[in-house]
Amino acid sequence: MTFNYIKDLIHAIRSLLKGMKITLKYFFSPKRIITQQYPTMKPVLAEKFRGEVVLIHDEQNEHKCTGCTSCEIACPNGTIKIVTKQEVNEAGKKKKALDVFVYHLELCTMCGLCVEACPTAAIYMKNSYEHSTFDRHTLLRKLNQEGSKLQSGIE
Amino acid sequence: MYQTKDILLSPDQHQDGYTVINIGPQHPSTHGVLNLVVTLDGEIIKDVQPNLGFIHRSIEKMSESLSYRQFIYVTSRMDYLSSHINNHACCLCVEQGLEIEIPKRGQYIRMIMDELTRVSSHLLWWGAQSMDLGAFTPYFYAFRERDMITDIFEKNCGARLTMNYMVPGGVMWDVQSDFMDDIKKFIKQYQSRVHEYHDLVTYNFIFQKRMQHIGIISKEDAISFGCSGPVARGSNFRCDIRKSYPYELYSSLDFNESLETSGDCFSRYLVRIKEIDESIKIIEALMADFPEGDFQAKTKAVLKLPKGEFYQKVETARGEFGVYIVSDGGATPYRIKYRSPGLSNLSILNKISQGAKIGDLIAILGTLDLVIPDIDR
Amino acid sequence: MTILKFILIPIIIIALFSIIGMFLVYMERKVCAFMQIRIGPNRVGKFGMLQTVADTLKLVLKENFSPKYIDKFLYNLAPLLAIIIPFVLTIPIAYSKSWQIWDINIGVLFITAFSSLSVISILIAGWASNNKYSMIGALRSGAQIISYELSGGLAILTIVMFSQSLKISEIIASQANGWWIIKGHIPVIVSFCIYMITITAECNRAPFDLTEAESELTAGFHTEYSGMKFALFFLAEYLNIFILSALGVILYLGGWQPFHLPNLLEFNNIMDFIPAPIWFFFKVFLIIFIIMWFRWTFPRLRIDQLLKLEWHFLLPLSLLNLIFGFILIMLNFIVK
Secondary structure, eight states: OHHHHHHHHHHHHHHHHHHHHHHHHHHTOGGGOOOOOTTTSOOOOOTTOOOEEEEOOOTTSEEOOOOOOHHHHHOSSOOEEEEEEEEEOTTSOEEEEEEEEEEEGGGOOOOOHHHHHOTTOOEEEEOOOOOOOSOGGGGEEEOSOTTOEEOTTOO | OOOHHHHSOOGGGOGGGOEEEEEOSSOTTSSSSOEEEEEEETTEEEEEEEEOOTTOOOHHHHHTTSOTTTTHHHHTTTSGGGHHHHHHHHHHHHHHHHTOOOOHHHHHHHHHHHHHHHHHHHHHHHHHHHHHTTOOHHHHHHHHHHHHHHHHHHHHHSOSSOOOOEETTEESSOOOTTHHHHHHHHHHHHHHHHHHHIIIIITOHHHHHHHTTSSOOOHHHHHHTTOOTHHHHTTTOOOOHHHHSOOTTGGGSOOOOOOOSSOSHHHHHHHHHHHHHHHHHHHHHHHHTOOOSOSBOOOOSSOOOOSEEEEEEEEOSSSEEEEEEEEOSSSSOSEEEEEOHHHHHHHTHHHHHTTOBHHHHHHHHHHTTOOHHHHHO | OHHHHHHHHHHHHHHHHHHHHHHHHHHHHHHHHHHTTOOOSOSSSGGGTTHHHHHHHHHHHSOOOOOSSSOHHHHHHHHHHHHHHHHHHTTTOBSSSSOBSOOOTTHHHHHHHHHTTHHHHHHHHHHHTTOHHHHHHHHHHHHHHHHHHHHHHHHHHHHHHHHTOSOHHHHHHTTTTSOHHHHTOHHHHHHHHHHHHHHHHHTTOTTSOTTTOHHHHTTGGGTTOOHHHHHHHHHHHHHHHHHHHHHHHHHHSOTTOOOOOTTOHHHHHHHHHSOHHHHHHHHHHHHHHHHHHHHTTOOOOOHHHHHHIIIIIIHHHHHHHHHHHHHHHHTTOOOO
């Protein structure tokens, strides 16, 4: 009984000292610090990180979106709204084309289903992450740039 | 269940001289918005009534208006600590209806992601449990290791918490070329540091005394209350879905089901610690013969499940997670029901915490490893 | 001259202890940060030195909010009582040979008697808040502090017996040829360990922080306090740690006396060159560091384990220790 009492006591003190050894080791090794000082040290996120939907434009201010609304259908939250217009091409044929690509960033859950659904790979998800603003209307975005048009050869 | 008028007891309305105290919904150790109406006799707990629904988002109803591709992303937001596994269950259920074969590489990626999720969830639980018991430091050590896993997820799945990486037919895209190296680096780092964790927490005398012999669940109770996962396995109840109803390629893998016999908080703790090691074993085995090839089977643009009922259960980090789909042949499910492990595990709380002290209640609540959005859905 | 003393000494004490309190908060945050592989405060001032100043300023400017159904008088009295006690306790502390306000002949008794009053402020705070969390915290603290005072008093008694005085200057003088802890008597070492555990418990610090117990009682007895009233509790906690650590230094580590090794005259001369107050504060902060080290390593005890530790382990141990020390003195085994 007494022997067990003392054995327990020694075991207890040893186990507590072991824990204290570890915290002291970390205290005296500042190299192990893992803090990232965010505003001054901005982390570089992975290429694949889903931050926001972006419509790709090339140097000639051309995009690949045909206005097929696949992304709009694929989106579970109604984040994307495609407004189309009728356009007359060189051959004189009437054709549906993209007018405004409306994107509600405030509704987006970054699931990436729109990118998967796009048949022409016109959109992708950028790895940006600083989306906070003071006015939520700034999160309502028009993705196609002013004066942009469809790349030739995309049906 | 308590009504609102019972919960808002004024100070002079104590029942039989007991103190009624509300733990939650804004309490540091309920890990979310759970409200426990606790009846106390001094320090000793007489009765605990969980009061749920503070984060109910009607995910089941919402899923009825989403297509079979879309409803998966919502499940990431239920048990957000094992989002991969939730997504996996939904995908398996849809694939069961569509009867599609998943390419081998896709299955391997899915299983590795599942096990990584399990490790990360258990690591976070380990830190949070230590913090509930008053030791703050282990939390940061746990997060350091967990961060390596989240970095792997970010690199390969595109998100850190709510992945939506698994789609019916496989995974959304292929893994990066340095996927293997990252995992190997994580495993090496974890194994070089795990002894520190044991010295700091597992073998700590105070910690053991706080955890042992409290919140004892007998095997019969574990079965009759529908407990699953580490909570039930701590009471020597073999309930690992990966063993008993194997999905994907788990039947061909060699791993042990972690079991403990005593059923108290410490045995649940040990089960989770052992599960981390088992998961790492599984990951290593999967990486050894990681196949080349497709990661996603060809599927139609619009998925339509045949008329009927489909059920698929998987083992998440918290226990048995089931997806039940009733289809009327349309593009959206007619009815969806999720069987979440948290709700059944919470139901035993009242039984095991009667007679314990307030400090014990916190320890018990911690070892049940509840994720409140998973309970409320 | 006397009137000048009456005005100057309180001002100096209040200024000194406000600075010490703020420094201790900063020290705690840095110590815990480094143990938790973090950096800690580093934005306000160089290395975040002014962080606590900024925090105090924020607490001062905060609305002086008090809940509706409280006992107004007691609610406001509790933080004042909490902060007055550590200031009273500073009176007999000796920072150097001449830096002592009142070398009262029962100095040690004075400190133990007054420090036990701190439980009253906690009980008042818990009662007046009209909150169940506060009440449970206050009742816990009553049980805790009263029981831990027993073994703490017995640990102090060992040193009183060895140095044969209650007067602080005489206790320090008895350690002129070596600190009690270095002289290596077994009863002294045992009583030092007990004293360390006791002051951790009496200051309500983890692993004995059951009165606050963040994960159980949200904030325990000061759940309903905010702004400056909370700050007073917070400051009082740190000042209590400082005072009790200072008493520990006086009893076991030779007070303000420099570290000496026997038969090493040159080494001793170098040690003498460092001023006495610096020695004193260095030793005090060493003890405070150990208390902080406890806090950031161990989980919290449960209330019954806490009381069991006292009544089953520490109290019998300190009683036996006292008897053992008594026998040593009777048989003249003590190195004077």
